[in-house]
Amino acid sequence: MATGMLLWREISQSLERRILARELAPGDKLPTEDELSRQFMVNRHTVRRALSDLQEKGIVESTQGRGSYVRRPSAPMRLQKRPRFTDHVRERGRTPRTQTLKLQVRPADSRVAAELGLRAGQPMIYLERQRFVDDEPTGLSQHHFSHDRFPTFIEMYRSRGTITQTLIDSGVLDYTRRRTAISARLPTVHEAELLHVPRHVPLLVHRYLNIDSLGRPLEYGISRSTTEVEIDFPEPDRD
Amino acid sequence: MATGMLLWREISQSLERRILARELAPGDKLPTEDELSRQFMVNRHTVRRALSDLQEKGIVESTQGRGSYVRRPSAPMRLQKRPRFTDHVRERGRTPRTQTLKLQVRPADSRVAAELGLRAGQPMIYLERQRFVDDEPTGLSQHHFSHDRFPTFIEMYRSRGTITQTLIDSGVLDYTRRRTAISARLPTVHEAELLHVPRHVPLLVHRYLNIDSLGRPLEYGISRSTTEVEIDFPEPDRD
DNA sequence: GGGTATTTGTTCGTATGTATT
DNA sequence: TAATACATACGAACAAATACC
Numbered sequence: 001m002a003t004g005m006l007l008w009r010e011i012s013q014s015l016e017r018r019i020l021a022r023e024l025a026p027g028d029k030l031p032t033e034d035e036l037s038r039q040f041m042v043n044r045h046t047v048r049r050a051l052s053d054l055q056e057k058g059i060v061e062s063t064q065g066r067g068s069y070v071r072r073p074s075a076p077m078r079l080q081k082r083p084r085f086t087d088h089v090r091e092r093g094r095t096p097r098t099q100t101l102k103l104q105v106r107p108a109d110s111r112v113a114a115e116l117g118l119r120a121g122q123p124m125i126y127l128e129r130q131r132f133v134d135d136e137p138t139g140l141s142q143h144h145f146s147h148d149r150f151p152t153f154i155e156m157y158r159s160r161g162t163i164t165q166t167l168i169d170s171g172v173l174d175y176t177r178r179r180t181a182i183s184a185r186l187p188t189v190h191e192a193e194l195l196h197v198p199r200h201v202p203l204l205v206h207r208y209l210n211i212d213s214l215g216r217p218l219e220y221g222i223s224r225s226t227t228e229v230e231i232d233f234p235e236p237d238r239d
Numbered sequence: 240m241a242t243g244m245l246l247w248r249e250i251s252q253s254l255e256r257r258i259l260a261r262e263l264a265p266g267d268k269l270p271t272e273d274e275l276s277r278q279f280m281v282n283r284h285t286v287r288r289a290l291s292d293l294q295e296k297g298i299v300e301s302t303q304g305r306g307s308y309v310r311r312p313s314a315p316m317r318l319q320k321r322p323r324f325t326d327h328v329r330e331r332g333r334t335p336r337t338q339t340l341k342l343q344v345r346p347a348d349s350r351v352a353a354e355l356g357l358r359a360g361q362p363m364i365y366l367e368r369q370r371f372v373d374d375e376p377t378g379l380s381q382h383h384f385s386h387d388r389f390p391t392f393i394e395m396y397r398s399r400g401t402i403t404q405t406l407i408d409s410g411v412l413d414y415t416r417r418r419t420a421i422s423a424r425l426p427t428v429h430e431a432e433l434l435h436v437p438r439h440v441p442l443l444v445h446r447y448l449n450i451d452s453l454g455r456p457l458e459y460g461i462s463r464s465t466t467e468v469e470i471d472f473p474e475p476d477r478d
Numbered sequence: 479g480g481g482t483a484t485t486t487g488t489t490c491g492t493a494t495g496t497a498t499t
Numbered sequence: 500t501a502a503t504a505c506a507t508a509c510g511a512a513c514a515a516a517t518a519c520c
Contacts, residue, residue: 007508032485043509048486057425064486065517181315183467184423184441202423202441228422231470233320233415245488271504282490287505303505304497 008049011040015050019059019070030060030068061197085131094133098162102128103154105147112144115209115220123147125154127163130194131225137195139225145218167218175218180208182229191224201226247288250279254289258298258309269299269307300435315467320415324370333372337401341367342393344386351383354448354459362386364393366402369433370464376435378464384457406457414457419447421468430463440465 018024030036033051037044051068054060062068089096108116108124118124125145131138143163145153156166167175184202187195191203203224210219257263269275272290276283290307293299301307317327328335347355347363357363364384370377382402384392395405406414423441426434430442442463449458 006506034485044486045510046508049507051486062486063517064515065484067485067517179469179471181467181469182421182443183315184443184465186441202425204421204423226423228420230418230420231318232418247488273504284491285489288488301505302497304499304503306498306504 007042008046008053011036011042011047011050012053014040015054016057016059019054024070026070026072028070030070032067055201089133095135097132097135099130099132100127100157101130102126103157105154108144112220116144116146116217118146118148125150127157138227139223140191140194141221141223144220163219172212172218174213175210176213178209178211178217180206182206187224195224195226197226204229246281247285247292250275250281250286250289251292253279254293255298258293263309265309267309269309271306294440315469316464318416318419318468318470322416328372334374336371336374338369338371339366339396340369341365342396344393347383351459355383355385355456357385357387364389366396376433377466378462379430379433380460380462383459402458411451411457413452414449415452417448417450417456419445421445426463434463434465436465443468 015024015030024030030051031039033044033047036047036050040047051060051062055062059071060068061071085098086096104126105123106126107121108118110120112118112124113120113122116124124147125143127143127145129141129143131141147153150156150166150170153166153170156169157163160166160169183205185205187197187201187203192201195203197203203226206221206223206229208221208223209217210221212218254263254269263269269290270278272283272286275286275289279286290299290301294301298310299307300310324337325335343365344362345365346360347357349359351357351363352359352361355363363386364382366382366384368380368382370380386392389395389405389409392405392409395408396402399405399408422444424444426436426440426442431440434442436442442465445460445462445468447460447462448456449460451457
């Protein structure tokens with residue numbers, strides 16, 4: 001050895017240079033691991049380490065049985081403090097779409113119960129959705145509401161198709177975000193598949209609480225996406 | 240096999256359960272890889288895969304020649320108009336420390352210049368710092384100020400040791416956060432070393448602009464840490 | 479739809495280098 | 500200096516997902 005440089009890193013950087021130089025363009029298929037290990041005259045494990053590094057950086061994406069491909073860069077979407085997903089997307093001339101994955105009543109776990117002011121085990125509405133922009137998957141979300149407060153939520157949501165409209169028709173004319181906690185983690189296999197990102201691209205996880213105009217907790221949500229967030233503090237306040 | 244479950248995942252989850260159950264407490268040393276491979280009766284590589292998984296999740300930390308340790312969890316950082324790191328840490332009964340890594344005058348690049356209302360190439364104060372909580376590294380930050388506005392910043396900061404005091408003594412009695420953009424990415428090698436995290440634990444990157452009481456841009460900063468962020472919206476606003 | 483080849487994913491084994499104690 | 504423990508790399512085999520005919 002004694003090159004002063006890790007083998008796999010050399011390979012990773014060599015491939016990255018070729019990608020940045022557009023020698024390998026977005027969407028292109030990389031040589032197979034076997035082929036690369038012959039080209040670089042190293043063990044396949046070493047190639048795999050290099051590819052794993054490029055996956056972490058979000059530069060390439062590998063799928064079992066398919067191969068490794070150069071990822072297409074996605075335009076970072078900016079979220080606002082009070083998100084109206086569809087409006088926000090349409091303002092930028094793109095087409096939003098929301099798909100419902102799950103909609104059911106289930107007992108609240110202690111975490112969600114505490115947030116919604118319920119007792120653990122009480123029934124809650126659980127709604128899971130996926131968002132798309134121009135048919136590219138961009139986000140996953142889980143929504144929780146008190147079933148006691150919205151006993152007909154499921155039927156109403158099914159016919160109306162949006163949370164906002166369902167709430168309005170349930171008598172909640174307005175609601176706002178009370179608090180959001182943001183953390184980052186790597187996606188699960190499932191999330192990576194749905195969001196069409198490699199497992200090594202970090203997700204931003206939002207855990208938020210929405211309240212009604214009286215300040216009562218209304219919805220507890222968890223959303224995951226890769227998009228950057230921006231927070232504005234419009235007018236400096238004095239305390 | 241036919242367990243329906245990946246070996247390394249089983250091991251990773253087993254270890255994670257023991258850690259969550261406080262059987263292995265934060266700061267504790269995990270058994271060596273050899274020991275674990277004997278306990279679980281698998282190859283050391285399989286143990287290493289499991290440990291790598293726990294590192295990605297930020298639960299354990301491994302160092303060559305030292306062993307693997309359970310990482311200490313950190314409390315969420317609150318995103319406010321007036322971020323006060325030291326107060327916030329002390330409120331939780333822990334000891335904050337800030338170390339200056341770099342302090343110099345350098346020409347502003349176009350990005351920072353635009354944020355601070357300068358022209359590219361104009362001199363700016365560049366300050367790089369590292370934050371610790373209980374001597375555990377928790378964050379890295381880069382701060383940018385106009386050199387024309389604060390010509391004696393470097394000497395003042397050296398003697399006072401804090402940004403806030405330096406600004407006060409420069410006539411800026413109050414300043415607030417105007418905007419923060421948050422994104423996630425994997426750390427560079429350098430960042431991973433300084434922050435004492437594995438390369439696979441995502442960092443939250445904050446890019447923010449602070450303004451003075453007249454609304455003029457004062458400081459452009461970039462901070463990187465693994466700690467969760469919490470944002471409160473005390474009074475719901477109408478738009 | 480089915481069978482086969484291709485390709486990545488997982489796991490075992492082994493050897494050697496390097497940092498810490 | 501020696502022992503311990505993690506890091507890197509190579510080799511081999513099989514599993515699992517995908518693509519192709």
